Amino acid sequence: MNSRESILERLARNSPPDSSLPVLPVTKTELPNAVEKFTAVLEGIGGSVVQVTNWNEINVYLNKYFATQGRWINRVPELTNMDESVEFGVDPHQYENVLVTILKGDFGVAENGAVWITDDKMGDRALPFICEHLVVIIHSKDIYPTLHEAYDHTDQSDYNFGTFIAGPSKTADIEQSLVLGAHGPKSMTLFLLKES
Amino acid sequence: MTTATGNKSHAATTSDHADLAGKFNKDEPRVDWHDQTLWFIRKKRDKAAWQIPEWEELREAASQIKNNVLSNLRSYLLEFERNAQQNGITVHWAADAEEHNRIVYDILEKAGIDKVVKSKSMLTEECHLNEYLAAKGVEVIDTDLGERIVQLAGEPPSHIVLPCIHWKKEEIGQLFSEHLGTPEGNSDPQFLTAAARIHLRQHFMSSRLAITGVNFAVAETGEFVVCTNEGNADLGVQLADIHIACMGIEKIIPKRKHLGVFLRLLARSATGQPITTYSSHFRRPRKGQTMHIVLVDNGRSERLGSADFRNALKCIRCGACMNTCPVYRRSGGHSYHYAIAGPIGAILAPGLDMKKHADLPFASTLCGSCSHVCPVKIDIHDQLYRWRQVLTQNGHVGFLKTTSMKGMSAVLSSHNLYQFAGSAGRWLLKHLPFLINNRFNAWYKQREMPRSPGKSFGEWYRANRKHGDE
Numbered sequence: 118m119n120s121r122e123s124i125l126e127r128l129a130r131n132s133p134p135d136s137s138l139p140v141l142p143v144t145k146t147e148l149p150n151a152v153e154k155f156t157a158v159l160e161g162i163g164g165s166v167v168q169v170t171n172w173n174e175i176n177v178y179l180n181k182y183f184a185t186q187g188r189w190i191n192r193v194p195e196l197t198n199m200d201e202s203v204e205f206g207v208d209p210h211q212y213e214n215v216l217v218t219i220l221k222g223d224f225g226v227a228e229n230g231a232v233w234i235t236d237d238k239m240g241d242r243a244l245p246f247i248c249e250h251l252v253v254i255i256h257s258k259d260i261y262p263t264l265h266e267a268y269d270h271t272d273q274s275d276y277n278f279g280t281f282i283a284g285p286s287k288t289a290d291i292e293q294s295l296v297l298g299a300h301g302p303k304s305m306t307l308f309l310l311k312e313s
Numbered sequence: 314m315t316t317a318t319g320n321k322s323h324a325a326t327t328s329d330h331a332d333l334a335g336k337f338n339k340d341e342p343r344v345d346w347h348d349q350t351l352w353f354i355r356k357k358r359d360k361a362a363w364q365i366p367e368w369e370e371l372r373e374a375a376s377q378i379k380n381n382v383l384s385n386l387r388s389y390l391l392e393f394e395r396n397a398q399q400n401g402i403t404v405h406w407a408a409d410a411e412e413h414n415r416i417v418y419d420i421l422e423k424a425g426i427d428k429v430v431k432s433k434s435m436l437t438e439e440c441h442l443n444e445y446l447a448a449k450g451v452e453v454i455d456t457d458l459g460e461r462i463v464q465l466a467g468e469p470p471s472h473i474v475l476p477c478i479h480w481k482k483e484e485i486g487q488l489f490s491e492h493l494g495t496p497e498g499n500s501d502p503q504f505l506t507a508a509a510r511i512h513l514r515q516h517f518m519s520s521r522l523a524i525t526g527v528n529f530a531v532a533e534t535g536e537f538v539v540c541t542n543e544g545n546a547d548l549g550v551q552l553a554d555i556h557i558a559c560m561g562i563e564k565i566i567p568k569r570k571h572l573g574v575f576l577r578l579l580a581r582s583a584t585g586q587p588i589t590t591y592s593s594h595f596r597r598p599r600k601g602q603t604m605h606i607v608l609v610d611n612g613r614s615e616r617l618g619s620a621d622f623r624n625a626l627k628c629i630r631c632g633a634c635m636n637t638c639p640v641y642r643r644s645g646g647h648s649y650h651y652a653i654a655g656p657i658g659a660i661l662a663p664g665l666d667m668k669k670h671a672d673l674p675f676a677s678t679l680c681g682s683c684s685h686v687c688p689v690k691i692d693i694h695d696q697l698y699r700w701r702q703v704l705t706q707n708g709h710v711g712f713l714k715t716t717s718m719k720g721m722s723a724v725l726s727s728h729n730l731y732q733f734a735g736s737a738g739r740w741l742l743k744h745l746p747f748l749i750n751n752r753f754n755a756w757y758k759q760r761e762m763p764r765s766p767g768k769s770f771g772e773w774y775r776a777n778r779k780h781g782d783e
Contacts, residue, residue, distance in 0.1 A: 119406075120406045120407060120408040120412060120610075121406035123408060124406055124408060124562070124608075124610045124614055125387055125390070125391070127610075127614035127615065127617075127618075128386050128387035128390070128562075128614050128617065129387050130618065131614055131615065131617040131618030132383070132384055132385070132386060132387060132617060133383060133384045133617070133620070133623065134384060135381075135384045135385065136377070136380040136381050136383070136384045137377075137381060138377065138378060138381045138567065139373070139374045139377035139378060140374075141374055141570065141571075141573070141574060142367045142370040142371055142374055142574070144367065158587055162586065162587065162590075206599075206600055206601075209551055209552050210518060210552060213514075213518060226588075228365075228577070228587060229577075229587035229588035230587060230588075231587075231588050231592070236599070241551075242547075242551045242599055243548075243551035243552055245547075246544045246547040246548050246551055246591075247548065247551070247552075263573070263577065264572070264573040264576055264577050264588075265570070265573040265574075267573065268569055268570045268572055268573045269570065271569075272569060272570065276594070276596060277596050277597040277598075277599070278593070278594065278595060278596060278597070278599070279593075279594045279596075280547070280591055280592060280593040280594060281576075281588065281591070281592040281593075282590065282591060283587070283588050283589070283590050283591075284590055285590070286542070286543055286544040286590060286591075287542050287543065287590055288458045288459075288506060288542060288543050289542075289584075290457070290458040290459035290462065290475065290476070290477055290506075291458070291462075291477075291480075291482050291485055291502035291505055291506060292350075292480075292481065292482045292502060293350060293353070293354070293475075293478075294482070294502035294503075296502055296503050296506040296507075298506075298507075298510065299458060299506060299510065299542070299543035299544065299545070300456070300510055300513060300514065300517070300543050300544050300545050300548050301543070301544030301547070301548060301591075302544075
């Protein structure tokens, strides 16, 4: 008997009687102050939240606050004049010197400030993690109160890789002192777009 | 470094929790600092939990999901295997630690790889993978900052979430100046973290293989979730040609929607954060990448057959029970001489090796605080109590403890003997205290007995009760 069979045999022999799955906790599906809550939580864990009403405001903000001479990779077609032609899917190591990565997120979660991003929007899976500064854009209407609604929403989506990102990379391993920028981005700027 | 870890864990087997805690306790200000740091994290956990009105409902749901998992583990594992394979992931089964290590090494050897980056995985600690690979000439770089610190120091982690919680920043500064060449005397956390970032970035860039742990694996979709704050798991994996994820078989959950319950509980219970910075869902390897999952039993399927102790398999490794434990906070993680310290470690370890870990269930006051904060409602302190009985029945408890307990039992079950023992004890404490208060009596370490009362409560009551009182 190989290990797989012997493990399965022991599990069959030792499993306790069936115990049914619970009904999941229900939260309020409507959250009137979702934007405020999301903003407060994400800023509380080191992210910056910027509310804008059109794409050009994002252009202006980025050009004002980020060094334009570094390497930027923009995956958002609505933003202009800042793309470089990159062939994705070759070697992720080539992004080591990326200063700013700009991505679209799917939605945000108010209770924890996290943004859901799938690999089809990343270009390369390494990009959100390897850059110095991460910029993500979501529509302000796409904020769910809790993770329950978030998972309900993505239940049918077929991503290869997806991640919740909540703020910049961080650590408090040295005497519980919080330091932003452990291995990944040192900052995360989140644009909430509310088009009129 | 890994051989040093091996030496240390080997040496630890000759000392029990009380001895090792005794060493830790020699530096009293340090014990106070350790105690207060962990209590601070416990308070952050409370604050985070109180912000969720349905917190208790969530704990109950998590507990019930895990109960369901334990009763259907076989079918969920098969469902997971099928879906993961369809997703292009290679699934391996390991009956024990040795087989797990061999599987990982085989993958490395076939690919001709002699250096790996590894993010935090308590399972690989449990299996002593680092030592195994080091003996085969493979360099393992732990990439979690805390884990890298203890790795450079040749120590195992002392806490499953906060691996170097027992280290002072000045000591880390010294360690880094020796190993990373930082200026001597600089112990600023911001500076040291930046130095570690540069040091580890080189390893991320040059490693073709990354090993990660697994927080949750979803049977329904064959995907698995890895949570970090630093982003070290992702940086390793997204840059490597090969990803090996190692998981205990109990990490399976039935459906994606159950992630909502567990991710709401995990980081809040662990550090008081609303969620970890990164919660990455791996479903299919990227183009050109190979992905492996190693499903490890190592005693879990046997543990499942024990009604008294199977609930420990519900653990999601948040560390809340350690942060709250009055014994852990004052004795340090290394006193448990096992990969997982604290209350949960003390009920997991004897299941693997009863003789080696017979001391651990006694490293508790049975106050119940661990069970109270556990996000999946494991009856930790009840299991600690039950382990004590099992260990005694199996002859793993020392002669002195067994004899004194038998003596105590005889005294407490006889009225006359109890009365005599009480008055004899009071007399001895008063007239010949050195017979009790001496270095052979462990109860006198860091303690003084109260002054002996003149009489027992029974005697006092008889003298003072008013007529008519019953």
